[in-house]
Amino acid sequence: MMKQKLSLYFVMGSVDCTKDPLAVLDEAIEGGITMFQFREKGKGALTGVEKYRLAEKLFERCLAHNIPFIVNDDVDLALALQADGVHVGQEDEAAERVRDRIGDRYLGVSVHNLNEVKQALSARADYVGLGPIFPTVSKKDAKQACGLAMIEHIRAHEKHVPIVAIGGITQQTAKQVIEAGADGIAVISAICRAEQIREQTKRLYEIVMCAKQKG
Ligand code: 3NM
Numbered sequence: 001m002m003k004q005k006l007s008l009y010f011v012m013g014s015v016d017c018t019k020d021p022l023a024v025l026d027e028a029i030e031g032g033i034t035m036f037q038f039r040e041k042g043k044g045a046l047t048g049v050e051k052y053r054l055a056e057k058l059f060e061r062c063l064a065h066n067i068p069f070i071v072n073d074d075v076d077l078a079l080a081l082q083a084d085g086v087h088v089g090q091e092d093e094a095a096e097r098v099r100d101r102i103g104d105r106y107l108g109v110s111v112h113n114l115n116e117v118k119q120a121l122s123a124r125a126d127y128v129g130l131g132p133i134f135p136t137v138s139k140k141d142a143k144q145a146c147g148l149a150m151i152e153h154i155r156a157h158e159k160h161v162p163i164v165a166i167g168g169i170t171q172q173t174a175k176q177v178i179e180a181g182a183d184g185i186a187v188i189s190a191i192c193r194a195e196q197i198r199e200q201t202k203r204l205y206e207i208v209m210c211a212k213q214k215g
Contacts, residue, residue: 002106002126002127002162002183003162003183003184004034005034005035005068005184006034006035006127006162006163006164006183006184006186007034007035007183007184007185007205007208007209007212008032008033008034008035008184008185008187008201008204008205008208009033009034009035009036009037009164009166009184009185009186009187010025010028010033010035010036010037010186010187010188010191010201011036011037011039011072011166011186011187011188012024012025012028012036012037012038012039012188012191012192013038013039013040013041013042013045013046013072014040014044014045014046014054015040015041015042015043015044015045016039016042016138016188016189016192017192018192018193021054021058022057022058022061024191024192024197025058025061025062026061027197027198027201028191028197028198028201029061029062029065029067030198030201031191031197031198031199031200031201031202031204031205032201032202032205033067033191033201033205034067034184034205035067035068035070035184036058036062036067036068036069036070037070037071037072037087037108037186038054038055038058038059038069038070038071038072039072039073039087039188040054040055040072040074041072041073042140051077052077052080052081055071055077055081055083056081059081059083062084068084068085068106069081069083069084069085070083070084070085070086070087070106070108071083071085071086071087072086072087072088073086073087073088073089073092073093074086075093075098075101075102078102078105079101079102083105084105084106085102085105085106085107085108085126086098086102086105086106086107086108087107087108087109087110087129088107088108088109088110089109089110090109090110090111090112090116094123095107095109095119095120095123095125096123096124098123099123099124099125106126106127107123107124107125107126108125108126108127108128108129108164109123109125109127109128109129110128110129110130110131110166111128111129111130112130112131112143112146112150113146113150113154114153114154114157114158116128117130117154117157117158117161118158121158121161126162127161127162127163127164127183128161128162128163128164129164129165129166129186130146130150130151130154130163130164130165130166130182131146131165131166131167131186132144132145132146132166132167132168133145133146133147133148133150133151133165133166133167133168133169133173133177134147134167134168134169134173135167135168136166136167136168136188136189137168137189138188138189139167142167145167145168148176148177148180149180151163151165151177151180151181151182152180152181154181155180155181155182156181162183163181163182163183163184164182164183164184164185164186165177165180165182165184165185165186166185166186166187169185169186169187169190170187170190171190171200171203171204171207174204174207174208174211175207175210175211178208178211178212178215179211179215183212184208185204185208187204190204191204
């Protein structure tokens with residue numbers, strides 16, 4: 001179930017968009033995204049009421065299309081909206097504590113190595129976000145790219161953990177990422193920076209689904 005939802009995981013905040021985030025999400029939904037993360041971070045990111053209002057509208061769209069809505073690093077917002085889950089990084093609120101606060105909502109944790117995967121699992125994470133696989137332009141403080149080999153390494157040691165790979169993933173690399181052992185891809189720019197969002201999202205979806213069927 002979780003592995004299916006992770007197939008094409010769209011991550012986005014207003015800063016990532018060159019047009020109305022609601023229009024971007026609408027097109028991405030039409031293209032076939034399977035999960036959504038509201039990640040309102042970076043220079044110029046909305047805060048307070050503005051952030052809440054945007055989250056509320058994006059959540060409505062996801063609800064209407066049965067797409068899990070995950071909030072990045074803001075448990076209060078996730079609880080206020082009754083969102084489907086929370087995603088936290090290694091420097092954010094501790095995963096154990098987030099799990100206690102959100103009950104059985106989805107918990108995702110960003111990881112960079114096997115040790116962090118094991119810690120995330122002991123904090124009862126539902127999935128891990130592994131990255132950056134390739135260099136990324138969307139996260140200023142991203143660590144060094146870990147490459148496809150890290151996906152293989154983690155999959156070899158943790159056969160069942162739901163893994164979504166993130167960082168610099170494009171139509172050109174999505175297939176390899178799934179073949180290396182990821183259950184899905186998480187992307188910002190491959191969708192946000194696409195000239196034709198609906199069509200490019202659909203293409204990404206097809207690539208991922210085709211690679212998963214063969215796996
Ligand atoms: N987290 P793009 S990399 C949000 O390594 C995020 O944990 C990362 O954006 C991590 O698809 C990243 O444009 C940015 O590369 C992903």
